[in-house]
Each structure stands twice: as structure tokens, then as C-alpha cells.
Amino acid sequence: MSAQSEPGLLYSEEEEALRAAVRDLLTDHCDPAGVIARTESAAPHDVSLWKALSDSMGLAGLLIPEELGGQGATHRETAVVLEELGRAVAPVPYLTSAVVATEALLACGPDDLLTELASATTVAALAVGLHVAPGAAVPHVRIEDGLLHGELTGVADAAVADVLLVPADDGGLYAVRAADVTVTPQVSLDLTRPVARVTLDGASGRRLGDAGPAVRRALRAGAGLLASEQLGVSDWLLTETVRYLKERKQFNRQVGGFQALKHRLARLWLEVAGLRAAARNAADALATGEDTDVAVAVAQAYAGQVAVHAAEEALQLHGGIGMTWEHPVHLYLKRAKADSIAYGAAGTHRAALAELVDLRAP
Template sequence: MSTQPDLLYSEEEEALRAAVRDLLTDHCDAAGVIARAETDAPHDLSLWKALTDGMGLAGLLVPEDRGGQGATHREAAVVLEELGRAVAPVPYLTSAVVATEALLACDGGGELLAELASGRRIGALAVGLHTAPGGALTTVRAENGTLHGEVSAVADAGVADVLLVPADDGGLYAVEADAVTVTPQTSLDLTRPVATVAFDGASGRRLGDAEPAVRRALRAGAGLLASEQLGLADWTLTETVRYLKDRKQFNRPVGGFQALKHRLAQLWLEVVNLRAAARAAADALATGQDADVSVAVAQAYATSVAVHAAEEALQLHGGIGMTWEHPVHLYLKRAKADSIAYGTAGAHREALAELVDLRAP
């Protein structure tokens, strides 16, 4: 007999949140993120080291006997909420979640899994960021242990030490980053850049079967992306409310105008609903119960809320919101990029319809 999941945050999860938020407050200020986004190296590797070496957060999803912390997707979701609140330019979702989950599905990646769990190395799954769980993959050609071809729109490829590559023979291969050519692509999200990865005879070590590993990785990525989108939406709502309390027009706070109160109340309801959906997805991934359905529900809903929250923040901040110096543009760009990451809302609605047998006629 199944019991209803408890989606409230535990004391341990709240303590984890407080620790991560304190670290990000000290090491991930908005001005620094904006300045870094203007360079050729947008990733904050010193912050990554603090998150991984200092706090051990890269190994949350990895069992202790395999070199990790032995936590669950619920704890990883809390971390991603805080990273979303700060639009932190670190490869947590791509390495500590997606690449790690792919390795957990393979028998041959034990040493590499421990390296990713410790944060000593960064991994990236060589799949386009837009790929939905169960979606069509762009594979490279495997020929006598070497790989040939290219994959575009690979998130955080530029900072990865090792790439996990699906090949046309059905295998998932580990390829060292210095054996491939990584060409940055123009990315809307300046804090999670994408790149084209070209394989020209790169040697790869087969880890296991690609299909189940990639499916597992993308499902976890999509499910926990909702927590990042929740953190983003929560920050934009909180900052907008704070700004409208301070900003005055006609000698009264702008936030006192009824029309704006209604807009903010509507947005608050959307964020609360998103929290429920994101928590349900994280809990389902942790327990393995109805994970496909919960992930599809979360992603079918999260995109519109995150984008709406960021758009409202941009508009309601008035002129200052349109400037490069204010960080709200980073949140809108992340929200828009997230809206197609690991499948669009429409793709997840289609998947959900199949899962619950409510297909369109």
C-alpha cells in the first residue's frame, strides 16, 4: 500500500538550503555573474570548488560505497533551487545530475563516477540540451574504438573534463575533453553556455548501454530542472515585491496600486503551484514511484511559470530592469533557455498524455 509523499522540506534540507545560500551570498553576487558573463570563461570554477570540495555537493546522488554522499534527489533539488536563485554559472545540473545519473546506470564507470562525485572532474553528457527523455538522439559513429561525428548544443561542454557520448553501436563512451574539438555556440543563457563537440577519431572507453543511461540521465535532468526554475521564479517574485515596496510614484509605493497587487498575487499562486510540482518530481525521482509522470507534470508546468515570473520582474522594475547592470536579464535568459532544456513543455505534455492514456484523437 503506497503512502502519500511528504513534500515539505525536512530540517536537514532546510539546513542544506541555508548553507548553500550563505555560500552563494558570499561568492556569487549579481555583479560578478554579469561581469563573468561578458568574458570567454563564464563558469565560476572557484565557486564550483567551494560547492564540491568544501561542501561535497557534487556527490549527493552517488551512494557512499561508490564515492558519494548517499543522499537523494530531494537534497539535490534544494541545491538547484538555490543555484537557480543566484543563476550561478556552475555545471551542477549537467555534471552532478545528468552526467552522474548516466554513470549510475552503467557498470563500467566506477572510477569516473567517484571523480565526478568528488568534484575533481566535471562531466557532460554529449546530448543536445534540448533533448527530452526518450527523445531522438544525435549519435556519433563508432569505428574500432574511435568515435567520429559531431553533436551540437551540448551544455557546459566547454568546461567539461570528460564527455559521455552515445554512439551508433548502442554504447555509451567516455571521451577525454582534450581528444575532441569544442566550438562555442551563441547561447541566449550566458550562464549555461552550449557548444558543438566534434569527434575526429577520438578514442573512447565503453561504459555500458547508451539508451537506458541517457534516458535515466535526461529524466533526472528534466525533473530537477524544475527545482532550478522554481528558485529562479521565487527570486524574481521576491525581488519584484521588494522593489515595488521601495519605489514611489505619486508619493506612494508603487506596490500599493491594486492592479500591480493582482499581478503579483497571481504570480505568487503560480510559484506556489510550481513548488508543489517540483517537490513532487524530486520526491518521485528519489523513491522511484511514478517518476515519469511526476517529471512530465513538473516540466509541463514549470516553463510558463519561470518565464512569466522573469518577464514580470523585467517589466515591473521599469527602466532599471532594462539595463545590463541589473541582473534580471540573466534570469529571463535562463528562464527562456530552460524552457527548451530537456524537452519543451509541449513535449512533456505529449509524454504525459501517453503515460496516463489520454492521447489526442
Template structure:
């Protein structure tokens, strides 16, 4: 019998949130993130080391006997909420969640230990838009060497290890230095994608690619909803704060009824997003059946993308002229929300998957 999901945050989760938020407040202010997007090196590796190594967050999903924290997806979701709230340019989702889940499925203890201790950054070499169970591109393997080109690989630019699916059905660990990695134009400058070219690169077989990729992308999609929640919550909170301060006709703009209605509607949508994201994280953490996990993830992603985009769009519009400037961080949130809305499958793709899972026929 299935237990009821627990959508509330525990004391430990709130303590974790406070610690992560304090670190991000000190080291991830908006001006610094914007400056990094202009530098050609958007990833904040020092911040990643502080989170992953200093706080041990890279190993939340890894068992303690493999140098991890032995925590669950609920704790990882709290971290991602805060990273989303700060649009932090770190490879947490791609390395500590997606790559780690793939290696957990393969059972490679040595690589898991290196990922958990932040000795290496991992990246699953599957295009960011691919959904769990969807088709993904593979490379050719000949005499133990990998040949091929993969595009749209998130955070490949800072990866030390690439997890590459090959045409023999295997998932291979490839040293990133053996690949040619070329940045591609990315809408979200805080999570850039890249092209990966393998020309005879050696790889170490980890296990079967299909179950590993499916598990990794499902966990990525489920916890992405928490990142989207964090970004949407920031957009709502900052917009409310701004409208309380901004005056027109000697009155706070937030006092106008039309804007109150817009913000009230957005608040309801963000609250519903929180419920969907928490349910996805709790279901992933509870060890429930694959079908229950798939349903929870599909529900969360069918809802999260549109809400996060709408929250960012409302924030930009209601900030008026200042919201349109490069100096104001709202554009970072809009770009992240837009990019996240297609990451690990669009809302439409997840609705279609959900319809099949619950046997809901199309009209």
C-alpha cells in the same frame, strides 16, 4: 501500494539550503555573474570547487562507498533551487545530476568516484533540448575510435569527461582533451552550449547508451524544475521588494491594486510550481516505478517552463526602466528561464508525453 509524496522540506534540507545560500551570497553576487558573462569565460570554477569539493555536493547522488554522500534527489533539488535563485554559472545540473545519473545506470564505479569527488566535470554529449525517450544524435565508431559532430552540448566547455553515445548502441567516456570543443551562441550566458567534434577520439565503453541517456535526461528534467522554481521565486521576491520601495505620486507602487493582482496571481503560480517541483524530486528519490517517475517529471516540466518565464518577464516589466539595463540582473533570469523552457524538452513535449502516460486522448 504507492506512498503519498512528502512535499515539505526536512530540517536537514533546510540546513543544506542555508549553507548553500550563505556560500552563494558571499561568492555569487549578481555583479560578479554579469562580469563573467562579458569575460568570455562565464563558468565560475572557483565557486564550483567550493560547492562540489568543499561542500561535497557533487556526490549527493553517489553512494557513500563510491566517495559520494549517499543522499537523494530531494537534497539535490534543494541545491538546484538555490543555484537557480542565484543563476550560478556552475555545471552542477549537467555534471552532478545528468552525467552522474548516466554513469550510475552504467555502473562504472571508478568514474562515479571521480565525479563525486569533483576530480572531473562530466557532460552528457546529448543536445540540451532533447527530452527523455526522444531521439538524439550519435557518433560513428570505427576500430574503437569515435568520429562525428554533436551540437548544443551544455557546459561542454568546462567538461573533463564527455559521455558520448555511439552508433553501436554504447555510451563511451571520452577525455575532453581529445575532442575539439567550439562555443556556440547561447541565449543563457550562464549555461553556454558548445559544438563537440570527434575525429578519431579514443573512448572507453561504459554501457548501453539508451537506458543511461533516458535515465539521465529524466532526472535532469525533474530536477530542472527545482532550478526553475528558484529563479521564479527570486523574480517574485525581488519584484515585491522593489515595488514596496519604488514610489509614484508619493505612494509605494506596490500599493496599486492592478499590480497587487498581478503579483498575487504570480504568487499562486510559483506556489504551484513549488508543489510540482517537490513532487518530481520526491518521486525520483523514492524509488517508485518508471511510469510514476515519468508522470511526475512530465507534470513538473509541463508547468515549470511557462511559470519561470512569466515570473522573469513580470520582474523585468515591473522593475520599469532599471529592469531593462544590463547592470540589473533580471536579464540573466529571463535568459535562464527562456533557455530552461526548452532544456530537456519543451512544456508542449512534456504535455504530449503526459497524455500518453495517462491515456488521455486528444480532442
């Protein structure tokens, strides 16, 4: 499934085929009404959809080498999957488990946990707040008498994880079974990606490796591929808004025919096209290892504002129907707003980019 030989940032035939397969699956198993209903329930995660993505298509192990039971694909293919999951606002732990936790484990070397993740028998989550940016100081727990004690907040998808990857004050990254910790839900704007407080009170853990490089690698991949999810969110919003404005009539004219609205949509189209380029560049850089830090910083310096703008325009241009709970636009607005601060806000990435290219503010 490798796409590294493909020239430039265009999608390969294999990537387009993967997109079509994932979109078909999501069309059948992840309708907007179902997602809205889940946000109103005590079980926002769609376990059956996760199983379909993982068991039927093997997507949980996309980044895991074949010798460990995975697909041995690259970040380019993973980015395509995340675009489609973003288009559906799918309530599954793909970014947190199949990308972020997987990257942390890969940094620590071959491990049985990777095989479990590849086979989808285990869901893992890196016990680091969703807001933490690559390279930022990472909260950790303390070790006393060989057991882990402490509290970590804002951990995404902790409620559905079987294993938590926990940084400790000795510099190690520990695998802790979810049954040995207390997971308390926290209020989250985006109900399709819930966050939680993780409390460890004498939990036992298995040291996997050094937390520093593992967490940096994981958060960098998370930030870089989050841009592809934000692209999917933005693309759905633009497409649906154009479709609605072509159908909606006012004064016996198509609303989409008004000049002022055409200008707004044209501007949004240009922004989404720019986001596509930035997201593809970040995915390709992660796959090839070339200028990765710069590509990720560029993508995240831009992606958040585009996705939020697309959501705001969609909400306004849908008129009264866009303000209703039954219409899914609010799901995309909340995901866009939450994603805009996930793995570092835009300002954090701009500051990192300024350091990387030696263009600091005077």
C-alpha cells in the same frame, strides 16, 4: 542525509539546513555583479565557486553512493541545491555534471569515473543536446576502426568538462577525454550555461555500458530536477519584484500599493506556489521511484511557462531599471527562456503525459 522517510513533500529539517548553507555560500561567492561580469568574459564558468560547492560541501557527489565516495543522498536534497543555484543563476556545471552525467554513469554501474566526480577532481557532461527530451531520439556518433567520429551540437557545459559521455551508433555510451575532442562554443541566449559543438575526429573512448537506458535515465533526472532550478529562478524574481515595488514610489505612493499590480503579483505568487508543488513532487518521485515519468512530465509541462512569466513580470514591473544591463533581471529572463526548452519543451512533456495517462488528443 536521506529524506525519504519524511512525510509528504514538505522540506525536512536537514533539507532546510542544507538550503541555508548553500545560500550563505552563494551570498558570499556569487553576487549578481560578478555573474554579469563573467558573461562578458571568455570564462563564463565560475570555477572557484564550483570548487567551493564541491570541495567544501561535497555537493558534487550528492547522488553518488557512499561506497563510491559520494554523499549517498537523494534527489530531494539535490533539488534543494538546485533551487538555490537557480536563485543565484550560478554559472556552475552542477545540473549537467552532478545530476545528468552522474545519473548516466549510475545507470552503467560502479565506475572509477563516479569516484572522480564525487571528489570533484573531474567534471563530466553528457554529450547530448540540451534541448533533447527524455525518451526522444538521441543523436550519436559513428564508430570506425574502434575510434569515434562525428559531431554533436548544443552540448551544455562541454567547455568546462574533463570527460564527455558520448552515445555511439553501436548502442554504447563511451567516456571520452575532453582533450581528445574539439569543443567549439555556440551562440547561447543564456550566457551562464553556455552550449558548444563537440567534434570527434578519431577520438578514443572507453565503453561504459548501453547508451539507451543510461541516456533516458539521465535526461529524466535532468528534466525533473530542472524544475527545482526553475522554481529558484521564479522565487527570486517574485521576491525581488515585491521588494522593489514596496520601495519604489510614484505620485507619493508605494507602487506596490496599486490594486492592478497587487493582482498581478497575487497571480504570480499562485503560479510559483504551484510550481513548488510540482517540482517537489518530481524530486520526491525521482527519489522514491514511484510514478516518476508522470511526475517529471507534469513538472516540466508547467515549470517553463511559470519561470518565463515571472521573468517577464519582473522586467516590466522594475520599469526602466529592469531594462539596464547592470540590473540582474536579464540574467534570470535568459535562464528562464533557455530552461523552457531544456530537456524538452512544455508541449513535448504534455504529449508524453497524455500518453502516460492515456488521455491522447482526439
